[in-house]
Amino acid sequence: MLEDIKKLVAAETARTGKRRTIHLTDDTLRDGQQCLWATRMRTEHMLPIAERMDQAGFLSLQAIALVQFDASVLFLNQDPFERIRLLRERFTRTPLRAAIRSNLMRGFFPVADDITELFVERQIANGIRDIGIFDALMCSDNLAPSIATARRLGANVTLLLGYNIAPGYDDALYARKAHEAVERFGVQTVTLADAAGILTIDRVRTLMPAMKQAIGDKARLEFNTHCLTGLGPLLALEAAVHGADSILTAVDPMANGNSLPASQMIARNLREIGFDVVVNDGLLDEVGAYLGALAEREGHPVGVPAEYEPSHYITQYAGGAMSNLESQLKLAGISDKLPAVLEEIGRVRVELGSPIMVTPYPAIIGAQAVMNVINSERYKVVPDEVKKYVCGYFGALPLPVDANVKDKVIANGSKDVSLTPPVIEPVLPGLRKRYKNIGDDELLLRYMYGDEKVNGLAPTGTGDSYSVHHPVVDLVAGLAQRQSKAKVQVSGSDFSLSAN
Structure with missing residues (x-):
């Protein structure tokens, strides 16, 4: 090849x-x-x-x-x-x-x-x-x-x-x-x-x-x-x-x-x-x-070459979404459910019209798959985002949702989610009225995450950072800390170093 x-x-x-x-x-x-x-x-x-x-x-x-x-x-x-x-x-x-x-x-x-x-x-x-x-x-x-x-x-x-x-x-x-x-x-x-x-x-x-x-x-x-x-x-x-x-x-x-x-x-x-x-x-x-x-x-992992894994052609789950899914299942104490959840993701994705599995759909489909796995009946519990997706809140769907699944989603989803997407009104006038005398960066963050989280933000630290050293510099620093001294000579194509 x-x-x-x-x-x-x-x-x-x-x-x-x-x-x-x-x-x-x-x-x-x-x-x-x-x-x-x-x-x-x-x-x-x-x-x-x-x-x-x-x-x-x-x-x-x-x-x-x-x-x-x-x-x-x-x-x-x-x-x-x-x-x-x-x-x-x-x-x-x-x-x-x-x-x-x-x-x-x-x-x-x-x-x-x-x-x-x-x-x-x-x-x-x-x-x-x-x-x-x-x-x-x-x-x-x-x-x-x-x-x-x-x-x-x-x-x-x-x-x-x-x-x-x-x-x-x-x-x-x-x-x-x-x-x-x-x-x-x-x-x-x-x-x-x-x-x-x-x-x-x-x-x-x-x-x-x-x-x-x-x-x-x-x-x-x-x-x-x-x-x-x-x-x-x-x-x-x-x-x-x-x-x-x-x-x-x-x-x-x-x-x-x-x-x-x-x-x-x-x-x-x-x-x-x-x-x-x-x-x-x-x-x-x-x-x-x-x-x-x-x-x-x-204490973070590094990437290692993956073996060929055909199951990804079924789930079509993205790399970042996969890491987040694994982390969330572990935090919830159900990491043992991962294989069942991945299998269910493949089924849910097709039933919901096979959307491209990039944000936000890995999270939306993953959430429904988890609900289906941990409950006795599939689609018995329906996250709001799933019902909104089915009802067209995110835009026109390229492929239709399975008719039987759509009926279950509408029947079991929150009644607070209207079957007709509401008109999205401008929000900046109200935000500027509420948040006076602050910059637009902060205004956006408060809109997205709320006052409590933004109030807790801290400046980026600089005192606990790694610096990048050349290997020779690291070698010299290590030799300087040795109690027993020895003569060392290191040479390369463009340098020569001797130390006693």
Whole structure:
């Protein structure tokens, strides 16, 4: 297979007269830690390596999404807007990207356009230069306000199209959506986002060319996958061969497992098959060493290559969502139910019309699956979000809900949830009247999380951070602490060190 890939790349190089450059977009601080650490990386853990990551040659760096906002405020007592500002101070070369859930915010429920627009505006004001926007229903009307705001403020726009295995989600659909992204919205990047890592080699070979042809040279084609099935690294290479201009990766050891392919390995392999990649491998290794030490100190796991796991093609559960599900079941004392819950997720997803399993639907479907497992009757207990989804609160559903399941959801769901979605009224006038003399960052956080949580936020600490050392520096420091002294000489191609 590798030789076949090399031949394809060589033929392209011969045809164009030059090697194509594949860029890497970093997702370590956003999705990598979400997939492996349940989004518990603190801001002060990021700062010591920010400048090295900035110098590493990434095309852009995904810094934050709504999941990170939630974790920062609810679990870490940190201000996510401060995180953006502190990272922006250190990332002077690499644009920072934030991911937006179209018109959804905390609570996974559609909100008024005015608060969505302010949320986009304040992230840009704090240092975000690229707004990545996705809608799990691929509903263009849900996307329009965020995209319009980002473009008005001069930010680049990346539109993520979530991959799905379901009737109707063929190459033609993705090509149409990619074309619309460029022609209607004028986005700079279109990303095929495989959050669950369920793409196959054969599908990449048809889907990427279809999307590339649809957008031509008007936008960059980006590829995102995860390693839950063990195929992520190979899928990334195939995507590059078949049209991707950039690949999302995470720096090892925050890669693999539930996470993305490893930056170091993907860079080496892309060069091996005939592409140019501009990242600095030495800096990536320094960042990786820091992350490994941080994981050991904080008691967090590191990513390890996954074995092939076909069950993910049924659940289509995303890497970050999987980590959160495991964590939540453990906290609830029912971690032994995980296999049954995963099986039930596959059934519920199909019954609810096979939505793309990116936020908010892993949480919504996962919650219903848990209720079905722990109760004697399926759909006896129905979370409000499930009934709202069935009733169209989130937008038009691409595929219909199973009729019998829909009847159960409506019958057993809360009577407080109307069968007809209410009109969403503007909220900023009331918020500004309630919260006078505060900035818009704080206003947004109080709207999203309440006064008590925001009152408990603390400034980012700087005194308990790791610093990144060169191995030789660590060696010298260790020798200096030895009571018994010895003569040591270390030499390399460009240095020589002697110590007595």
